[in-house]
Amino acid sequence: MTRQIILPPAFQPADAGRRNMLLLTQLRWLAVGGQLMTVAVVRFGLGIELPLLQLLMSTATLAALNIASHVLIASGARFTDGALAGALLFDVIALTVQLSLSGGITNPFAALFLLHIVLGAVLLRPPYPWGIVGATLIALGLLALDPTPLVLPADMPVDPVPLYLTGGLVCFVLIAVLLVIFIGQISRNLRTHDAALAAVRQRAAEEDHIVRMGLLASGAAHELGTPLSLLSVAIGDWRAMPRLRDDSELQEELAEMDGAVRRCKAIVSGILISAGEARGVAPEVTSVRKFLTGIVEDYRASLLPGALDFDDRFGADVTIVSDPALRQVIGNVIDNAIEVSPDRVALTAAREGQALVLDIADRGPGFAPEILETFGQPYRSTKGKPGGGLGLFLLVNVLRKLGGEANAENRLDGGARVRIVLPLAALAMEGAR
Template sequence: MPTQPTRSLLPPETGAPHVRLGTLVNLRWLALAGQFITVLAAHLLLDLDFAFGLCLLAIGTGAVANLTTSATHPANTRLPERGTFAFLLFDLVQLSALLSLTGGLNNPFALLFMAPVTISATSLSLRSTMTLGAIGIALISLVGGYHLPLRLPDGAALELPDLNLIGFWIAIVIGMVFLSAFAFRLTLETERMSNALLATQTALAREQKLHDLGGVVAAAAHELGTPLATIKLVSSELAEDLADRPAQREDAELIRSQADRCRDILQSMGRAGKADRQVRSAPLEAVLVEAAEPHSDRGIAIAYSWAPQGDGTDRMPRIQRLPEVIHGLRNLIQNAVDFAASEIWIDGRWTADEIVVRIIDDGAGYPPEVLNRLGDPFLRSPRRLGYDGMGLGLFIAKTLLERTGATLSFANGTAGGRRPPARGGAIAEAVWPRARIGAATGALGENTRLSE
């Protein structure tokens, strides 16, 4: 049956990533300082013969570009993708010019070609990174074939054998591809994890607000109970006194009916009473039913089962009504309902030391290729066709429930490759130490106002 569209918990896409200009400027200054020191040392200390003046001109060009950029844009400017690409492309061209003046691939500092492409992989899109990498490979190939020689003090050219040059070129290209791919993948995983954690925090904040709102409504219902009762009493007396005046009597009865309506609305919106300590905990059964309630009318039957296990007592334990627990279990139940054929089972078990909740469906089970990765964000399986989920539901559930001390595990109910007649689909199990989630026994204590 069709379901209502839900609002995404992730922040909206901003299109191109934005990089702080000051960071790129500082990195360029660091590179220019290293180039200047290296060129100066090679000319004065090693007495190598190369185009020293042209090298200073290439370095000076980079310095002028940096000064111009700093003068025209604040350091905290966020560059769009095109601006960052142009910035890094200039660095590649400037480095190519410097290497072409100092021996090309015979210069061991040709390894620095990998730096701009690696930086691009951490801040630009895959398309921009691949474009910059292709330009870098073309430039390093051009520098390898066309460059001014680097000569020793006796005039001999400092050149590597052709086989070494080819090997050095291959090493630079492989290093460029490997480092940029690794940096891009690591940055992508970090960004995904940040978005997933943001979604988790948003979901928890939403659940906490709903929980707090219920308490506010409960307090309002309690505090307004007495004045509403007074209004009803007075209006009833007025209606009796105005028996011979139909118009005024009708107004008095209207006031009484509206007072009754206000009372009914407040009672339907929240629990009666103040911030009752009793509502901070509930039997395990009540918490599981509350978590499953939003999915009870989606056409999938939900069966509950409660029983002690092992050395557990016969009495059902009370647990804390934490927003993390309710929202985490709700996500697990939603996942079961999404993939169930006709029914899911919610089992509550307990011992003297543990509380166990199992959620089982009669669907096809978890795809084996992702079973060991369940709980990771942005996890997709090609076998679940027609499903656009990104694995955030299980990730949020795992994060929230583990925050309360639970240990989550996922399995399939199939045995020997054959499906049992029932309860043979996906199984999600959460196990808590009873001391972490169990409610304190004994007197509840006095109720307090919400403002305290």
Template structure:
């Protein structure tokens, strides 16, 4: 709610500047164009108070102060009082621009709660009523005046038409802009909640990996010891000894996989940034991948020349997971195409397969953790989820496009400038941690 008040105040400041300019222009038009006898000094002094208060309020708001609802009401109440002074100096209730009271009431209805809105309505009614008291209900006020407002009825009616147009324009413009700003803020909140939810899932996944590593370490160690004892037995045949060695190798591999599971679950925040070319990153991601001979990739000339600082291990694992999905989704005789291109903001990697594609309901859930359509044993449904979890904190994106019978296209982008900022902050933090205490 406080953030909404800050947004409302920013747009209220802009509207008030527009009102100051409009009021000054109308006063000059009425005095010079229509030759109406107006007290210019008091009128411009009132407009000057509005301008000065708006400038002071803008400077105050830039200091990131906490905006309260009563502050918005106070600003609107000041505008109602200043409008009343301007109307009193330029015809009172006969001034057609008295309809501008409705602008303030409409704005209050949009940005304030009911009690504050009704309070502003009461203030506007009271101020408007004072104009009738001063200009109509005090006997003899205009008795000696050579000119009476009743003589200006045609001009008054024409002014009412202009005032209606201005009031309508102000209301529609401000309400639409505030509504749009609030919608953008709500969209940002939804995106922030989605990122928070993904981070919570990553934390749960890392906890699960750590627990699995802890629980499986003992039986794996036992298997490794037994395999070593079998390998040392003299009566074991050469084939049996090879099988024992294979068991030990696979157990060691299981140890390595379990040790890296937590880190692979989106631990790019704590990984040190290293400088390398995008081509080297891609080669690192494809190294040792099963079925890599079916991968065909192309890149522009800058991919082997321009270096960028990034979390190489996490990002290469993310790319590896996406390419692995593409290989598994394609038939053995088909190719997977990779295209690496330098764009204005950063790098874009496209991974396109020739598989059967995904229907809309599967595409909508493709990045959810543990969601997979693969047969048992071919995947856990974490590749796309982890890839997005790595790219999001870096300012990158992962986008999917797929149609049944036409394959799937996955595009991964990561911005260069954002990565440079991350690398600089990472190096500064590393340098600070290495300094002796007291320096």
């Protein structure tokens, strides 16, 4: 079972406008095809005289507008409600012209105006839908004034009343089918819009949580600095005392205590550097291989021999700027793996295209299904400890800032694997901020 954390697309209001304009162009292409088919059936199938030149010019104008719309959509242009309303008004005008040349308001396809009203009500914010309603009423009034009548052949064997009813039925079916298709697509667009907005809100909440955690960590680091310095001085004094100098066992324990205090001071300094509070500390220029080797060596110094296996498949080395936050979150994943699998943890580094790929595998019990489902969310942990799950939460969010991603899975042969994918451009010297 795998749970992958993928960067959600940034929500842009312009995307909804482009999708809606694309819907209108699709509808217009259907209208162009339907008009050509209807003209062919009426003129050549039923033998009814029509002003073909004017009707074809109107259809050609719709096709030209559609081509221009596709060009604008492909260029990434923004489409406001005003632009969408203008496109619908153009369709209303085109339909008015075609109906005026083919019977006016008595044409059974005059009901197609209803389609434009419904689309305007769904796609546009007030007062634009009322503008479409007003334009439609004006169009119907003009069609009732002086339309070009349809002249049926004198020898036409078909009764015009059933023919009119058949045309009305075809118009009803056409409207129903188009509404189901396009309203369904509009609903999907709205769901996509809502999902994107929810993702933005979730990200904002997570980033606010990170800011609060950063302030807490920075404050704690400041508070811990003084007592750690006092402990370091006290341990140094104890080691120099004549009464304790000759006690080798006690000197060894004091040396271990001094090393632990130094380690804590280094961690505190790292927190302050990551928070941007260190003064006079320049970013460290290194390489991918040196960066990873440094992490591995730090862990190997405190683990059993062979407990951490490093498989370097990266290939040609790349110069980067070391990121303390990235080093910390990679360390969090290794810590988690060592905790459940102290005898064997494997770190594999590889290169896929322009990305660094790190696999951290252990031989522990693997992730619980609920952890995989909520991978990267804060306080999702089965350890039962306060603050559990923050390591993976920080991993996902640091990688998100760098344009990367993380996924986790349970291995078939036992244990778990966390994969980190990071664009090398995010760490390159020219990309350093």
